[in-house]
Structure formats: C-alpha cells, structure tokens
Amino acid sequence: MSTARETIGIGMVGHAFMGAVHSHAWRSVHRFFTPPLIPRLAVLGGRDEARTKAAAERFGWAETETDWRALIARDDVDLVDICTPGEHHAEIAIAALEAGKHVLCEKPLANSLAEAEAMARAAEKARENGVRSMVAFNYRRVPALAHARNLVANGALGEIRHVRTVYLQDWLSDPASPMTWRLHKDKAGSGALGDLGAHIVDAAQFVTGETVTGVSALTDTFVKERPDGNGGTGQVTVDDAALFLGRLSGGGVASFEATRYALGRKNSMRLEVNGSKASLAFDFESMNELSWFAGEDPATEAGFRRILVTEPGHPYVGAWWPPGHLLGYEHTFTHEVADLLTAIGDGRDPEPSFEDGLRVQRVLDAVERSAAGEAGWTAVPAGVA
Ligand code: SOE
Secondary structure (H helix, E strand, C coil): CCCCCEEEEEEEECCCHHHHHHHHHHHHHHHHCCCCEEEEEEEEECCCHHHHHHHHHHHCCCEEECCHHHHHHCCCCCEEEECCCHHHHHHHHHHHHHCCCEEEEECCCCCCHHHHHHHHHHHHHHHCCCCCEEEECHHHHCHHHHHHHHHHHCCCCCCEEEEEEEEECCCCCCCCCCCCHHHCHHHHCCCHHHHHHHHHHHHHHHHHCCCEEEEEEEEECCCCEEECCCCCEEECCCCCEEEEEEEECCCCEEEEEEECCCCCCCCEEEEEEEECCEEEEEEHHHCCEEEEEECCCCCCCCCCEEEECCCCCCCCHHHCCCCCCCCCHHHHHHHHHHHHHHHHHHCCCCCCCHHHHHHHHHHHHHHHHHHHHHCCCCCCCCCCC
C-alpha cells in the first residue's frame, strides 16, 4: 500500500544565517518527523544573482529568483519563508498572504507596531481562505522550554510569582567591530531589544501562558559610531542593551535583559520561573537541561535537580536519538517547520501566529516608549549630605 504524502513547494527569501538554518530544517524535517506534507525546496530568493545561485546549490534549492514578487507569483511556491532583515517582512508577508501563499516569517514579526498590526490583519483575512501564517520564534521548540511550558500548564509550579529572563551575547563588545544591517534602525527596527528581547518576551509568555501587561524600561547605545567597512564610519541608530521590568497578566512580576555587550556570553538565553509550588530554570548554553526545585521536598533534602530533557516522552525528542544523545540549535528549526507543516496539513492555525508576534511587538513598542521617558524616571540624588 502506498503511503505517499503530498508535497508543498517552499519559496524562501534570504540566504544568510537564518536562510541556512531554515534550509537545513526544510531539507531534513520529513526524514525524522511525519508531517502530512513533504517540503519541496522549490525557489530561493535573493537580490544578487550569483550569490543566490551559489547559496541555492549549497543548501539544495532547485531554482532561484532575484525578485521576491516573482517568487511569490510562481505556481510551484505554496509557502513563502521570509528570512530577510526586518525592513522587508511586512511587504513580503502581506503580498504573499494576499496571493494565497502560507507564510513563515522570521522574528521579530516587523520593524514597527504599525507594520505588525497590518501583518496580523492580513493573516486574519487570509485565514478565512485556509491560508496559514507563523512567526519563527524557534526557542519555543527547544524541548526543555516546551517541557517547561507543559509543567506550568499542568499546574506543577502553582501560581507564577517571578519570571527572570536574560538574553546575553557579546559580539559588539569591541568598538572596532564594523557596522552591519542589525545596527541600522531603518533595516532592523531596533537593536538588542528586537533581536534578543523579542525572543525572551515570547519565551516568557509561552512558558507561563500569560502576557506582559506593562513595562518600565531602560535602553542604551554604548558605541554610537562604528567603522563602515569602506574606510569611514557609520552611525549606530539602535539600542545596544535593553532592560525592563514587566507585570504579568496573572499578577506576577518579570524582569528582562537583552544585550550584545556581555563579554564571554555567546548565546546565553536564560529563563527562571518561580511559582508558589516549584521553580524551574533554563539556559540555552545547556539547552538539553532544565533545573527543577520542588517546594514540597523536605528542607534537608531539597535542592535544584537537573532534568536531562532527552527522553522519548519529552516534546520532540522521540523523533531523534536515544536518551542522552543531545540536540542542538538547528533542531529547534526542524521542530518549528514540523509543527507548521502539520498544522497546514491538518487545516489548523499554527502557533506562534502573527497575532502572537503582534503581542510581542506591543511589548517592544512599550519598552521603547518607556525608555524614551514616557513612563518617567526617578533620579537618585548624588552626594552624602
Ligand atoms: C543574532 O543576534 C541572532 O542570530 C538572532 O538574530 C537570533 O534570533 C538568535 O537566535 C541568535 O542570535
């Protein structure tokens, strides 16, 4: 008996870091998971023809286009995967949804709240015709964080009181590091806030099942001018670090810290949740583990214990290796597209939706407004007298 599954044509725009990792996910997903649709790597889009062709060859794409509009219009493209800088997310996503193509869009959803709202409206309209959309918050698909969410949802933590989350990188610590698109507001929307802060806001909302209802924020740009790579300098127009406090919809409190200046921290995305019954803690640099403290343990024996999240009963893990054989960053994207293909095949809306992306964008926007002084700032008097 034939068990042939239908295929779905993917058109991906962008072929840098995210393009590489998404390509890997599209290529391997159906070899480990059994989504109802098998991806066909139909078309890779990029502005420079030679570089796009070289990337297509390397990553396994059948054809290329240098104009994203032409890519969307093709009959062999059913789903558009947006891996470009944020400045292009809104126009590509809205055009694709209007053309009846499913969309996967990298995070943060957009460069501004207005764009994110327009994208969420387009997604809502497209949904009426069975067209699906998802924003790529890949850390939701780390098995340990998906497990953490299940523990919270099952009531194992009790009432959520504190969430403490940081996302620390160090690649800008050297003032001589050159400009990149990530340091231009018109290209990236914001700096550490949108790039890293968006992930921890989504992770906090995902794990707790709650939303951030208000913030008080501080942002800074430590190095305002950097070499532009052509012998001159360029202006940095985004934040280098963003710190904020938040209130959660369940009544708890949360703290968030995003920076590209934490020397020695390469990709340290950490989350700790303290509930009335238990605490859990996660650090992406040990992404196969979760720390767990049960409040009911006798004080003399209590302590944080390490759960190795590599059992077949843990989210996503059963599709991979035997217990103790660890997963990495790239697996989170494979899980992401497995969930997306399953939702499309089953005629369901995938998560996180563009509305979830908009919810994060609202927090980012509130952070920027608060940091600009809207929420006020209480100075501490200097001197000793
Ligand atoms: C760069 O800071 C970056 O690649 C982010 O853009 C990603 O979202 C994050 O997963 C790793 O760091």
